Amino acid sequence: MRAARAWMLLLALMLLAACGGKSTRPTRAAGAAARYPPGRVDAASSPRADSFRDDLSRSQDSRYRDGNDSVPGDVPDLSKLVEPVPRVEPRSLYGNKSPYTVLGHSYRVLPSARGYDERGIASFYGNKFHGYKTSSLETYDMYAFSAASTTLPLPSYARVTNLENGKSVIVRINDRGPFHQNRLIDLSYAAAVKIGIWPKGTGLVEVRGIDPANPTQELPPPTVVTTGHPGxxxxxxxxxxxxxxxxxxxxxxxxxxxxxxxxxxxxxxxxxxxxxxxxxxxxxxxxxxxxxxxxxxxxxxxxxxx
Structure with a gap:
């Protein structure tokens, strides 16, 4: 029975791994926290790195070291960041349960990203979750082009286009969320910077699934509103x-x-x-x-x- 309770707790934590909060505009971190974001796995020289542990057995409200989300003090050099190349991958063993329920709302995971084409509101997440496990039990890296979706399978790929400026980015979906009302996708900090969702915090986007088996069949970029903004x-x-x-x-x-x-x-x-x-x-x-x-x-x- 103890093992069964532990397994159920792990499943619940994986579903809630990153995007259950309501914050849509992380604050800017400063000083040492900006140089070494909480849990940043490549900050080996950080005095905090050795003490960082992602304890999945802890409750969701106490699992993260930081109470509020934040972003680094410096904007990343996008020229040094490479977009993921869509490739056929096996479905993750974790994070693909369907249907599942979070905060009283039920969601169903799609069989694939093929044909997925939705418009809505994008948000993003940063320091608070950096270095912690995503719903697929991969490590979240806010400097990689990744994203969280409530319905796309883990992992999968999608092109996200900002409908107000036409900028787009290919992201790898490896997390569940956002569970805040009215949000379609939660972007990594790097992806948000690239298409102009940062620093505003939210933006209107179109998300199109990519079929890695047929990458040439990707749809053309969506029409961008040149005057005003999409309704x-x-x-x-x-x-x-x-x-x-x-x-x-x-x-x-x-x-x-x-x-x-x-x-x-x-x-x-x-x-x-x-x-x-x-x-x-x-x-x-x-x-x-x-x-x-x-x-x-x-x-x-x-x-x-x-």
Whole structure:
């Protein structure tokens, strides 16, 4: 029984390994902490390196040495960082359980990254998690081009494009998260710097899965908004029945959350009515409106970026 309890604890920790927090803009570290980020595995001369241990048996709220996330004092020299080359890899023995539940929400892991193409909000993570184990039990390196996803298999590859400036990066997905509401992907610090998500903390991106067996079939880069910025919408529901869609839309309008639209679309040969709030001014506003929608007793809305 003791072994079984230990195994269940390990599984829970792997699912929560990196991205359960709500911070979207890590603070800047200074002094020795900037030169030797917590847990940095290549900082052999750091006086803290010998004492660092990632104890997976500890509870999530006490596992990390730092209470808050942060980033190094110096921006990395991107010219010296090499993007990963997608290659066929076996699925990790850890982090691919499906379905799984974190913070009351259930997720399903996709069979592969092939055909994956989603738009949403990206965040990133840094010092707090650097040197600790990811959900796949690899060591997180904030200076590598990697990322965390709730649904893409571990490991897999994707191209992440900032929809506001057109910059993109190939990342290797080796972690689970982000579990903060409304986030699509959590980028490593290096990946966030490369496409301009840092130092703002969040950004609107398109994430396209890469099939390493057919790399030449990668889709062309997405269209970038050259004036203004892509619109952020919250999809609260999708209905085949028009009356149900209109009833929900009216309820949302009475709550004064913003512009509410019922948009028709065809999905798998079926006509559906999507109830959306937006466009919203920015990520912070989207978070606020999303929280209010949940407070109304409605399901957590999905972010749509158009």
């Amino acid at each position: 952020i919408y919250l999809q609260v529901g999708a209905f085949s029945d028009r009356d149900n869609a209109e009833r929900l839309a009216q309820r949302l309008r009475l709550a004064n959350l913003g512009v509410v639209r019922v948009m028709e679309a065809e999905v798998n040969g079926r006509r559906v009515r999507r109830v959306r709030v937006g466009p919203l001014a920015n990520v912070d506003r989207a978070d606020q409106v999303s929280a209010r929608i949940e407070d109304m007793g409605l399901p957590r809305p999905q972010v749509a970026v158009d």
